Every structure is written in C-alpha cells, then in structure tokens.
Amino acid sequence: MNKVTYLLTNLLLGCNIVFALPFWKRADPSYVNQSDEEIIQSVVGQLNETLKNKNKCTGCTDSLEIGKNLALQRPDLVPNAFTEWCVVTGQGSNGSCSLTYGKSTVTDSSTGSDVADMLTLINPTGYDGQLYCHYVQNGKCPKPQTPVVDISDMWPPKAEEHTVAPVPSFNDTFNVLHFSDFHIELNYTVGAEANCTTTTMCCSIHSSNRVKHTGKSSKEGKWDSFYESTYNDNLTFSKGPYVDVFANTDIWVPATSFGNYQCDSPELLVNSSLNSAIKYAKQNNLDVQFTIFTGDIIAHDESKYLTLETAMESEEFIFRDMKTNLGNIPVYPVLGNHDTYPYGEIAPEQYGFANKFTWNENLMADLWQGYGWLNFSEAEYARKHYTGYAVETELGLKVISLNSNAWLRQNYYAFINSTEPDNFGQFKFLIDELIQSEAINQRVWIVAHVPPATGGLPLQANVFAQIVERFSPSTIAGIFFGHTHLDQFEVMYAGSGGNSKTIENVINNAWIGQSVTPFVGNNPSWKYYVVDKKTFSIMDAHNMYAKLDSTYSNNGEEPKWLYEYSARSAYNITWPLTSPLNATYWHHVAQAINYSVVARQTYNNYAGRLSPSTPNCAKSNSCTSDYCFVSSFTVDEYDDCMAALPKH
CATH class of the missing domain: 3.60.21.10 (Metallo-dependent phosphatases)
Structure with a gap:
C-alpha cells in the first residue's frame, strides 16, 4: 500500500468511525443563539435517537449524556425537554411524565428540577450512569460491580476489650x-371509595372506581362503622355523627372510621x-x-x-x-x-x-x-x-x-x-x-x-x-x-x-x-x-x-x-x-x-x-x-x- 492509499484509507475509516457515532457525540451541542423551543426540540430529537439503540444500557447512558450537556448550559430547560420527550415517545402518560420530569413547585411535587441538579454532576458513562440506569430506569443496565471501599482508616484499631459484648x-x-x-392520610374521608381503581391510595376525596356501581353496596347491612369520630384533648374517644355512606350508590366499598387495608x-x-x-x-x-x-x-x-x-x-x-x-x-x-x-x-x-x-x-x-x-x-x-x-x-x-x-x-x-x-x-x-x-x-x-x-x-x-x-x-x-x-x-x-x-x-x-x-x-x-x-x-x-x-x-x-x-x-x-x-x-x-x-x-x-x-x-x-x-x-x-x- 503506497502512502497516498494509506492516508486515504485511514481518512475514510476515520470518517466511517465519526459517522457511526450518534450525532450528539460528534461534538457537544451548543445552544447559544437558539430559542428555548429550538433547544427543546433539538434535545428531544437527540433523546429519540437513544431509543433506537438495541443496547438498552447504552441508550440509557447516552440519554444521560444528552441531559448533562443541556443541564450544564440550560438547566432550566431540562424539565421541559425531558417531559416532552417522555410524552411524545409514549414512555408514560402526560401526568406521569410531568410528575417525573416536570419542574417542582410548592404546589407541584414533580422531580424534574432534581433531575436537572443530578445531571449537572453525574458521570453518565461511568458507575453513576450505570447505577442510575439499573435502579431508576427499570434495569436498563445490569447492576454494576460495586466498588471496593475500605474505610478502616477512619477509626482506631479495635481493642481486645471491645471484641465481646457486655x-x-x-x-x-x-x-x-x-x-x-x-x-x-390527611384527606381520608369516611364513606369514600375503598375499592378504588383510579388512584393507588383509596379512601380519599380523590378515590373512585372506573366501573360505576349500581344498586346497593355489598357492605350495606354488614358494615356500620361510619362515624366522624375524634380523640379529645384529654385523650378520650368521642364518637362523632354518623355518615350515611350508602346514600351514594356509586361507592363499591365505603371507607370506615378507622381505615381500610387499601x-x-x-x-x-x-x-x-x-x-x-x-x-x-x-x-x-x-x-x-x-x-x-x-x-x-x-x-x-x-x-x-x-x-x-x-x-x-x-x-x-x-x-x-x-x-x-x-x-x-x-x-x-x-x-x-x-x-x-x-x-x-x-x-x-x-x-x-x-x-x-x-x-x-x-x-x-x-x-x-x-x-x-x-x-x-x-x-x-x-x-x-x-x-x-x-x-x-x-x-x-x-x-x-x-x-x-x-x-x-x-x-x-x-x-x-x-x-x-x-x-x-x-x-x-x-x-x-x-x-x-x-x-x-x-x-x-x-x-x-x-x-x-x-x-x-x-x-x-x-x-x-x-x-x-x-x-x-x-x-x-x-x-x-x-x-x-x-x-x-x-x-x-x-x-x-x-x-x-x-x-x-x-x-x-x-x-x-x-x-x-x-x-x-x-x-x-x-x-x-x-x-x-x-x-x-x-x-x-x-x-x-x-x-x-x-x-x-x-x-x-x-x-x-x-x-x-x-x-x-x-x-x-x-x-x-x-x-x-x-x-x-x-x-x-x-x-x-x-x-x-x-x-x-x-x-x-x-x-x-x-x-x-x-x-x-x-x-x-x-x-x-x-x-x-x-x-x-x-x-x-x-x-x-x-x-x-x-x-x-
């Protein structure tokens, strides 16, 4: 192989290597002079590419790299970009995606702001990323080998007298x-649905069953503990007024006074x-x-x-x-x-x-x-x-x-x-x-x-x-x-x-x-x-x-x-x-x-x-x-x- 052929071959190989890389790895994307919406759409596009990777672990750690690059430049856009990506790719419902990646406020318990904080400092391709992709992303990465850490230099040697219990x-x-x-459960409500299907937690004002109940509840005539009772300041029990829970025929199982297993x-x-x-x-x-x-x-x-x-x-x-x-x-x-x-x-x-x-x-x-x-x-x-x-x-x-x-x-x-x-x-x-x-x-x-x-x-x-x-x-x-x-x-x-x-x-x-x-x-x-x-x-x-x-x-x-x-x-x-x-x-x-x-x-x-x-x-x-x-x-x-x- 002559010198020119050698150089051309290696140049082509180099090009192939470059173009085989995902596009976000060819150079760190810079979001200077782009509008917020342009940045979000760019990031969503990059994140979509990670889902095409047949290796779920690599795809997961790649998504962390994309997120880290965004977090270092525009941490305020991490919640918006990741929420939209989650929704458009069907990884969750609008509500679940918003709760995972949306911006946290005093009235919205979303964790996207915390995700942004994490991304600024996480090592996506190292132990951090693999650990995250294993535990948070449903095992997309196998559990990484736990580092061996010896902290015995933090204490003095154990004396003989401390090797036995008193x-x-x-x-x-x-x-x-x-x-x-x-x-x-602050919003526990006597008479609320205890056989709920629309929420994880039953017995609250938010609980309901998707299937509408008609007729009498199976508990009518069997359950009778439906009182709005309290404990007084002197710690004595005071049975409160009775709640006519069976008047609501939509309820399958009404919540009783002291709770329910659901x-x-x-x-x-x-x-x-x-x-x-x-x-x-x-x-x-x-x-x-x-x-x-x-x-x-x-x-x-x-x-x-x-x-x-x-x-x-x-x-x-x-x-x-x-x-x-x-x-x-x-x-x-x-x-x-x-x-x-x-x-x-x-x-x-x-x-x-x-x-x-x-x-x-x-x-x-x-x-x-x-x-x-x-x-x-x-x-x-x-x-x-x-x-x-x-x-x-x-x-x-x-x-x-x-x-x-x-x-x-x-x-x-x-x-x-x-x-x-x-x-x-x-x-x-x-x-x-x-x-x-x-x-x-x-x-x-x-x-x-x-x-x-x-x-x-x-x-x-x-x-x-x-x-x-x-x-x-x-x-x-x-x-x-x-x-x-x-x-x-x-x-x-x-x-x-x-x-x-x-x-x-x-x-x-x-x-x-x-x-x-x-x-x-x-x-x-x-x-x-x-x-x-x-x-x-x-x-x-x-x-x-x-x-x-x-x-x-x-x-x-x-x-x-x-x-x-x-x-x-x-x-x-x-x-x-x-x-x-x-x-x-x-x-x-x-x-x-x-x-x-x-x-x-x-x-x-x-x-x-x-x-x-x-x-x-x-x-x-x-x-x-x-x-x-x-x-x-x-x-x-x-x-x-x-x-x-x-x-x-």
Missing part, C-alpha cells in the same frame, strides 16, 4: 416504645395507636423511658395530590399527636423516604445545594426542640445535618439518628459521584460518635428508616456494614429501621455469601418496626422493648396489634388493641433467660425460617400481624425469599442470595 444485669430493665410508618392511616387510627400504647403501659406498669419513631409520616398519595403545605401539615400533625399522647416521654424520631418534598429527595450540601431542603430540617429541629425531645445543640446539629443527630438519654444510652435518604435508590442526588460512599457526611458523623462512645464504654442505638440491604444503594450498604462490624458487639447495642411496613429483622454476618452465614460469623442484627398504616394489607401495630439498664441490650420485644377488619362492623367503637407475641418465645428457640435477644438468637431464628415451613409461616403471620393477606407458605412461593431478607445486611449479599434461589 453482660446484662439480672432482671433490671426498662421499656421503650417503637412506632413506625404512620403515613397519615388505605393509609386516618388521624383517628394514628391517635388510637398512640393512645393504646399509653393505656397499656399504665395498666401493665411499664417503665417507658423513651420512644423511637423510625419514620414515614406522609401518605402514599399520588404526587399530584401532594404539596409542600400537605407535607408540612402531615409532619406537624404526627409529631403534635405524638407529643399530645406521649406527654413527657421523649421521642427520638427519624425521617423516612416519604418525609420530604418532593418524594425521597435530600441534596448533598457539599455540591452546592445548601438551601435545597432546609425547610424540612428547620421544621424538624424546631418541633423536636420545642417538644423537649432534643436540646438546643442537638437540634442545631439536626438543622444542619439532614435531620440527623445524636442524643444521650437520661440512663446513659446514646441514640444516633440518620437520614436514610442519603442511601435511598429513589433519591436522584444519591447518584452524584456515587463511588464516593459518604457524600452527605453521615457516615463520618456516625463513626465519630461511635469512637467517642467506645472510648468511654458507652452503648449506642442507631435508628434510621430504610434498611440498606433492600432499599439502599450497594456501596453505602457495604460501608454501613463495615461500620457496624467495627463497633460490634461492644458499642452498638441496637439497630432499628422501618420502611417495609412489616414486622421483620435482619442478621449481619462477617463476609458475604451463603458460606459465611454461620453462628461463628454473626456480627449484629437489626429490628425492623412494623407500621401503623394498614397499607397494603397489614393490621396496624406497634411494639415495645424490654431493655437491660446496664447494657441497653434488648431482652425481649412485645407486639401489639388491632384487627382492622373487626372495626368495619363494630358500630364505630374504638379498635381493640391485642397482645400478639413475645419475640423471645415466638419461634420456640431454646435460649437462656439471662441472655439478650442478640444476633446469635436471631441467627437461630433465621436458620429455622430457612429450613422449616412452620417457622416461615410463623414469620409471615407476625410480619403482617395476622392480617387477612397473610400468605400460606405451604401452598405458595411467596415465602421463599424470606431467608434472603432476614440473613442479608447488604445489597450485594441480598442479591446474591436471591439469585441462588431455585427458579420456579
């Missing part, structure tokens, strides 16, 4: 209440649960020192029905009701994934988003300090650290609260620089507090909302597990989550994979508090712990619940809150009375769930609190993943366990 005292205990997932909690149910706890504590002489609340206040209403005002009202109502009912009993709360506006978002201040969600942090700090649950310095920390804080109880236990939206998969900001495990600084805060407590042999409880293994991002889950392993068993006495609405637990083992799940490798365990909301298909419930005064280890947990369906035809009277079970005796595990219900105990329970259908059924009975929706584990495959849940503490471990299950 021994509890003998029968010197106090009690702690645990509430989770109230999900107050609905979130009316405030009446919230107050009933709190009121029942105080009554039970008095009747049984419980020594309740404090309450933990593991998050989720705001209802599951569609985003189009949520506003900044309803978000604030929900938070104010719940904490007011807790203070009213619990009186001088301190409450140590966390916020859940629903407890923000828009849903699931908190933004890392270090990347220039210092004022993005301060309304929530300020509101929480003011309420929690005002109710006497936090002092000034603790409230100030919560105000500046995403509502997280550390507080020392009167008996000497330290409670550390974290905002789990920092590792939430639905938080757009969590995908920014996602190979960095601590963009929000929460893990450093946690480690610093644990180091201080370890130095003085102080025991610690950690409270958050979302269990990292099944609701978090993989890297953050691994980092959290490293921290727990380092400070267990001597310093961390308890870990508490909510979020799943089920009464559950998780056991943490050293290492990962099935071979490490042995009694020798047990590290710690987490308690997952059941919900008060019945949504979806659960009986409302709460629990209380029997806690050793010396070590703050949990000696037992007792669970209370109400059969919600029994309130449908009780003439509007209060629910009967029933004793459900003791964690110490529930699974017939032989266990010393003087030993706490530690990770070793729960390892035995996990093994029983793995090998025994009877134990799996018991676990599911208690998970939903004996609700009508409880699965039959002997006849269905719905219980097969239970062992993976209870024996996994990280995302990677859970995913590996699920992948190893037999395919049905």
